[in-house]
Amino acid sequence: AAEIDRDGTSPEKLLSPVLSAFWDEPEPWTLETYRRHDGYEGLRKALAMSPDDLIAYVKDSGLRGRGGAGFPTGMKWQFIPQGDGKPHYLVVNADESEPGTCKDIPLLFANPHSLIEGIVIACYAIRSSHAFIYLRGEVVPVLRRLHEAVREAYEAGYLGANILGSGLDLELTVHAGAGAYICGEETALLDSLEGRRGQPRLRPPFPAVAGLYACPTVVNNVESIASVPAILNRGKDWFKSMGSEKSPGFTLYSLSGHVAGPGQYEAPLGITLRQLLYMSGGMRAGHRLKFWTPGGSSTPMFTDEHLDVPLDYEGVGAAGSMLGTKALQCFDETTCVVRAVTRWTEFYAHESCGKCTPCREGTYWLVQLLRDIEAGKGEMADLDKLNDIADNINGKSFCALGDGAASPIFSSLKYFREEYEQHVTGKGCPFDPARSTLWA
Ligand code: NAD
Numbered sequence: 001a002a003e004i005d006r007d008g009t010s011p012e013k014l015l016s017p018v019l020s021a022f023w024d025e026p027e028p029w030t031l032e033t034y035r036r037h038d039g040y041e042g043l044r045k046a047l048a049m050s051p052d053d054l055i056a057y058v059k060d061s062g063l064r065g066r067g068g069a070g071f072p073t074g075m076k077w078q079f080i081p082q083g084d085g086k087p088h089y090l091v092v093n094a095d096e097s098e099p100g101t102c103k104d105i106p107l108l109f110a111n112p113h114s115l116i117e118g119i120v121i122a123c124y125a126i127r128s129s130h131a132f133i134y135l136r137g138e139v140v141p142v143l144r145r146l147h148e149a150v151r152e153a154y155e156a157g158y159l160g161a162n163i164l165g166s167g168l169d170l171e172l173t174v175h176a177g178a179g180a181y182i183c184g185e186e187t188a189l190l191d192s193l194e195g196r197r198g199q200p201r202l203r204p205p206f207p208a209v210a211g212l213y214a215c216p217t218v219v220n221n222v223e224s225i226a227s228v229p230a231i232l233n234r235g236k237d238w239f240k241s242m243g244s245e246k247s248p249g250f251t252l253y254s255l256s257g258h259v260a261g262p263g264q265y266e267a268p269l270g271i272t273l274r275q276l277l278y279m280s281g282g283m284r285a286g287h288r289l290k291f292w293t294p295g296g297s298s299t300p301m302f303t304d305e306h307l308d309v310p311l312d313y314e315g316v317g318a319a320g321s322m323l324g325t326k327a328l329q330c331f332d333e334t335t336c337v338v339r340a341v342t343r344w345t346e347f348y349a350h351e352s353c354g355k356c357t358p359c360r361e362g363t364y365w366l367v368q369l370l371r372d373i374e375a376g377k378g379e380m381a382d383l384d385k386l387n388d389i390a391d392n393i394n395g396k397s398f399c400a401l402g403d404g405a406a407s408p409i410f411s412s413l414k415y416f417r418e419e420y421e422q423h424v425t426g427k428g429c430p431f432d433p434a435r436s437t438l439w440a
Helices: 002-007 031-036 041-047 051-061 073-078 104-110 112-126 140-155 186-193 222-234 236-240 273-280 313-318 337-351 357-374 380-393 400-425
Strands: 089-094 130-135 171-176 217-221 250-257 263-268 289-293 327-332
Touching: 031 112, 031 140, 041 112, 041 222, 051 073, 051 112, 051 222, 051 236, 073 112, 073 217, 089 104, 089 112, 089 186, 089 222, 104 112, 104 140, 104 222, 112 130, 112 140, 112 217, 112 222, 130 140, 130 186, 140 171, 186 217, 217 222, 222 236, 222 250, 250 273, 263 273, 273 327, 289 337, 289 400, 337 357, 337 400, 357 380, 357 400, 380 400
Parallel strands: 089 130, 089 217, 130 171, 250 327
Antiparallel strands: 250 263, 289 327
């Protein structure tokens, strides 16, 4: 914090609320509030362009997918073949469920019209007349709010036939999933939406070529699509003035764990965890950061040595992890890293869809080994075995779930091998309240 003070950077200057600009107002979710904040003005500007120019504009803005992978949004739209005679679909992935990830759900709850406006713009660009929102099914209050916002948008002429007199027709369907992590993987999501058991498909073909009902389909994250109206309304240069050259713009960072001020912080890409902690009140009183994830548990963990890593795709990548969903889970020195990794791995084992052997069997074996180590029944050879099993999952499973499960194993062994060894030599967890002075 002292260093930031010396730079004269005030906390306010670090923030760039756009999506979250009016979340604190009464009833920010209504169409009336949204319109008061220039809602649906981006759509008017988009409809004045040709679809091709619109795609080029979004491409030029440099917007990258906010679901985790950071794939350029405009480029994804451009992949949709034109004049192919097939229906095109837009599917919004709102099945947010990566551990620690909690940005799309609050965004949908507080500002659903930014997503709906973005959907209409995207559908105009890719020449689609039917869009779907695949929402994580457990969040029933969000589902209700979304239904209400869609109803409002139909009534006001932003959805349905001849939108704003442009000749664009668009139907929007909200679909609630049944609560499976794998259905956030885009092709499993499509299978689930088609009424089948959600399991990933082999890619290629990517959804842009053969997606929903084997037709060209854009699958975009909620935050990606919700960011589009502001880019149209305020201009791509305004968007590019924030963030870094290859990762421009604003984004939502979700701060959680042992921090004084958990929550959503909207800031330019490239901000650091040190700055985010500075503006949010730091770690909880009397404690220090031990390890953290830049983008949910599937991204390799960082330690307090990485506080100044720029939180954009290139910065986090260069430091050996991935920006992912920008879910910054912070753990202090009272946390047993083996226990944290065990809990995450149990999650991945439970959520493995079972389609491919490395993930189905590998995550099961990882859990067995980790539970043994945590309980003080592990052997030194188990540490290499963990690494070996993770190596046999990583890059060898059908989809990214397996890679995600392997990543906390690799990174925790890299930074905290000694702590694993202490569990073996001490025949138990050094953080166990009954054994540790930490809890005294
Ligand atoms: P990916 O890099 O394979 O693909 C990203 C997107 O780009 C996809 O939509 C894909 O269809 C498209 N794409 C990539 N190459 C393409 C090509 N050649 N042609 C056409 N389209 C192409 O990543 P992924 O496997 O889809 O997702 C992995 C990411 O998901 C991870 O970064 C992880 O952080 C994130 N994730 C997010 C959550 C969440 O809750 N939001 C949960 C788990 C994982």
